[in-house]
Amino acid sequence: MAQNGSLQIGEIAALADVSVDTVRYYEKLKLLPTAARTNGGYRVFSVGMADRIRFIKQAQEMGFTLDEIKQLFISGGGENQCKNVRDLIRVKLTELEDKMRQMKSFKGFLNRHLVACENELDAHGKAASCPVLTTIEISRK
Amino acid sequence: MAQNGSLQIGEIAALADVSVDTVRYYEKLKLLPTAARTNGGYRVFSVGMADRIRFIKQAQEMGFTLDEIKQLFISGGGENQCKNVRDLIRVKLTELEDKMRQMKSFKGFLNRHLVACENELDAHGKAASCPVLTTIEISRK
DNA sequence: CTTGACACTGGTGTTGGCTCTAGGGTGTAA
DNA sequence: TTACACCCTAGAGCCAACACCAGTGTCAAG
Numbered sequence: 456m457a458q459n460g461s462l463q464i465g466e467i468a469a470l471a472d473v474s475v476d477t478v479r480y481y482e483k484l485k486l487l488p489t490a491a492r493t494n495g496g497y498r499v500f501s502v503g504m505a506d507r508i509r510f511i512k513q514a515q516e517m518g519f520t521l522d523e524i525k526q527l528f529i530s531g532g533g534e535n536q537c538k539n540v541r542d543l544i545r546v547k548l549t550e551l552e553d554k555m556r557q558m559k560s561f562k563g564f565l566n567r568h569l570v571a572c573e574n575e576l577d578a579h580g581k582a583a584s585c586p587v588l589t590t591i592e593i594s595r596k
Numbered sequence: 597m598a599q600n601g602s603l604q605i606g607e608i609a610a611l612a613d614v615s616v617d618t619v620r621y622y623e624k625l626k627l628l629p630t631a632a633r634t635n636g637g638y639r640v641f642s643v644g645m646a647d648r649i650r651f652i653k654q655a656q657e658m659g660f661t662l663d664e665i666k667q668l669f670i671s672g673g674g675e676n677q678c679k680n681v682r683d684l685i686r687v688k689l690t691e692l693e694d695k696m697r698q699m700k701s702f703k704g705f706l707n708r709h710l711v712a713c714e715n716e717l718d719a720h721g722k723a724a725s726c727p728v729l730t731t732i733e734i735s736r737k
Numbered sequence: 738c739t740t741g742a743c744a745c746t747g748g749t750g751t752t753g754g755c756t757c758t759a760g761g762g763t764g765t766a767a
Numbered sequence: 768t769t770a771c772a773c774c775c776t777a778g779a780g781c782c783a784a785c786a787c788c789a790g791t792g793t794c795a796a797g
Contacts, residue, residue, distance in 0.1 A: 463743080463744075464743090464744070464745095465742095465743065465744080474785080474786075475743095475744085476785065476786060476787080477784085477785065477786090479745095479746095480784075480785065480786095484784095493793090494793095495744080495745090495792075495793045495794075496744080496745060496792080496793080497743090497744055497745080497793075497794095498744085498745090513698075513702060514702070515784095516695075516698060517698070517699055517702050520783075520784095521783075521784070522783090537713055537716055537717055538717065540713060541710060541713040541714060541717065544706050544709060544710045544713065545710065547706060548703065548706050548707065548710065551699060551702070551703050551706070552703070554657075554699070555696060555699055555700070555703075557654075557657065557658070558658055558692055558695070558696055558699075559696070561654060561655075561658050561692070562689065562692050562693070562696075565685050565688060565689055565692070566689065568681075568685060569682060569685045569686065569689065572678055572681060572682040572685065573682065575678055576678055576679065576682065604773080604774075605773090605774070606772095606773065606774080615755080615756075616773095616774085617755070617756060617757080618754085618755065618756090620775095620776095621754075621755065621756095625754095634763090634774095635763095636762075636763050636764075636774080636775090637762075637763080637774075637775060638763075638764095638773090638774055638775080639774085639775090656754095661753075661754095662753075662754070663753090
């Protein structure tokens with residue numbers, strides 16, 4: 456609506472696929488810079504802010520908390536800013552790699568159970584007794 | 597303490613690396629079978645329960661909610677029990693694969709920034725202006 | 738100059754997954 | 768027989784990350 460490529464909160468929220476509440480919340484948490492205002496008191500955003508919000512969302516999906524993401528943005532400032540960011544990214548990368556390894560092995564675990572499940576179903580149909588449940592100690596009352 | 601290889605709540609909690617509150621909480625949510633009691637009213641657990649608790653914790657780390665994990669344990673019962681578990685595992689597997697793909701691309705993203713960071717540091721030392729922060733729109737006040 | 742869509746603030750509510758507290762009982766060891 | 772570590776229950780509290788609400792203001796269109 457506004458010229459200059461500047462958007463109001465509803466528009467940026469739609470672009471970034473979040474709610475307006477979320478945008479205000481992120482501003483309050485300093486995940487976004489304090490937005491400028493119109494005379495009427497409406498926040499105005501540059502289009503690029505949508506990218507930043509999407510970045511936040513993606514990082515979140517990767518298991519980062521909002522606080523950690525904020526650290527990534529702030530990370531001390533000053534002389535060693537770049538170094539701090541680098542260190543943070545390194546830590547996050549190893550965490551990510553760790554988690555991926557874990558997921559891989561858990562995937563294997565689920566896969567093995569899936570196969571067992573299907574064999575049992577082939578052999579006994581609907582009434583098959585589930586081999587997954589018994590494996591995970593369900594039966595030890 | 598107790599013979600028979602049966603443990604009390606503090607012992608099983610330590611084994612599974614969770615708090616006693618967590619164990620009681622899981623029992624309340626039916627993630628664990630209702631524990632037997634001593635005359636004095638103390639819960640008693642078999643050693644194997646620690647495995648089950650650890651399974652729950654791991655599934656949780658993989659992004660499953662406690663409720664979903666419960667579904668895995670219960671999943672209807674009766675005739676189609678095995679089929680239900682199978683279907684659930686299938687859904688979870690595709691979710692897991694999805695997430696792993698996402699993580700891989702996010703890892704690449706972080707890696708690229710890490711490289712940029714290190715180049716900048718090589719070139720300008722401590723005072724390097726961080727290329728990550730500017731990229732993610734931090735500078736657009 | 739009113740209507741309707743959108744925006745504002747401050748506050749409360751929600752969900753998941755614990756965590757803590759109060760007030761009490763159990764059990765073994767000195 | 769007292770000390771101490773552990774256990775019990777019911778319920779309140781807590782944190783993250785929003786969602787929702789009331790009461791009010793803004794503003795472009797007709």
